[in-house]
Amino acid sequence: MDRPTTVRCKDLWFSYPGRSAVLHGISLQVPEGAFWAIFGPSGAGKTTLMKCLAGLLKPQRGRIELLGHAVNGNGLPGWLRLKVGYIPQQLGLVRGLTALENVLLGSLGRNGGWGNLLGAFPKEEVERAREYLALLGIGQKAREKAYRLSGGERQRVAIARTLLQGPRIIFADEFVSDLDLPRAVQILTTLRELGQRQRLTFVMNLHEVEVTHQVADQALVLKDGNLVYQGPARELSTAELLTILQ
């Protein structure tokens, strides 16, 4: 079966002003419904690649297409922005809002009216937000303020917010790093099932290979801005990752 490509990039080069290149001609083609994990040591360019793909950074050279639409790096057009979810490493949660309120922010693109300025969101959005929190195992924390949540709970709130946005593609940067291994695997499995049902494409940066063995379909390894490995996730062991990175 041939699935359409949702994320395509070709010969991507990026450097921050006055410094040497962080990305050296990266090319990728991610099919719809894929669940891809990118590994690599800190400073390998994982976050930069993620931000370029999500349209937050403008690469100096190369071409990016999301859902068949060319991205020029000057931000995404409104309709496409809603179709692309991005979970930053620092999560970007509003500390003074509750978990549920933070999740509901994901629905603002659909509900731009005055009503929700007063904090009143449509009932069906509130229900879906609660469902996502429950799906990720933190339904009982809905009324807790974000600053009172643990690191792992915050990460799940950020995931729920992105899911409520209703994207077709999700880019996630080290978004399960504060969860213990079994919990991380459980969350990723949940996301994978959800992704397959909704034909969602996931591209994520991770640092533990074990996390993805059972769940991811492709594993990629970045080293010094070069794509040095791409293959089935179950074939990439920690030992092999270390060999690649040496």
Added chain:
Amino acid sequence: MRKELLVLLTLLGLLAVSLAQLGFFDVVRLERGARNLLEFSRGMVPPDLGILPLAGKALMETLQMAFVGTALGFLLALPLGILGTRILFPRVVVVPTRLLVAGIRTIPSLLWAVLLVIVVGLGPLAGTLALAAYTVGYLGKLYAEFFDGVDPEIIEAVRGAGAKRLHLARFVLWPESANSVLSQLLFMLEYNIRVSSILGFVGAGGIGFYMYVYVNSLEYQRLATLLVVIFLLVLGMDLVSAWLRRRYLLGT
């Protein structure tokens, strides 16, 4: 070492010259001043408590001026602070907004009072508007700074979910900086209560008007009563605001 000594000596020299020019070495005058101060203080005791009802009424007016002035100023400062936020608006909006706020802030509240007495006439309305104007200038700048200090990654994440500017202001800027915003509002209220007691000197209403009258008519015992009343007011305000801070603003 010798250079530092030179700097120190120069500063001391400047201080001495300034003191002399300001009249601090005029012994005759200082001695006369000390005697006057003693006489003035003696004239203030015992305070004339007969004017307490009048002082109470004037105090209420002062409090109302400060309360309404602060509230009006806050209501204007908040949107101006948002419009002056660089992470939310382009330069064509931010720069004129910040210039406007800076312009308002340049004029001290007493001068605002003088100007507004000319515009709306004598009385507490002029004083209230003067306090509101100063509050806009002060809070408008601070609020823009607070909002600009919000973590851009949070803005980016919520903007990515499709939020418009008004949503970002409501759901990110406000909850992220509410503590500082309210804390400064409280400070502004305290400040306005102190200032509003002087605005009467230029005919802008409040207890200051009576202070001005009693100073000029040499009724120091009555003036003393007003000073005691103001002292109690400031003390009370400090206690109330300390309680409010403890209750609502700490530990969140």
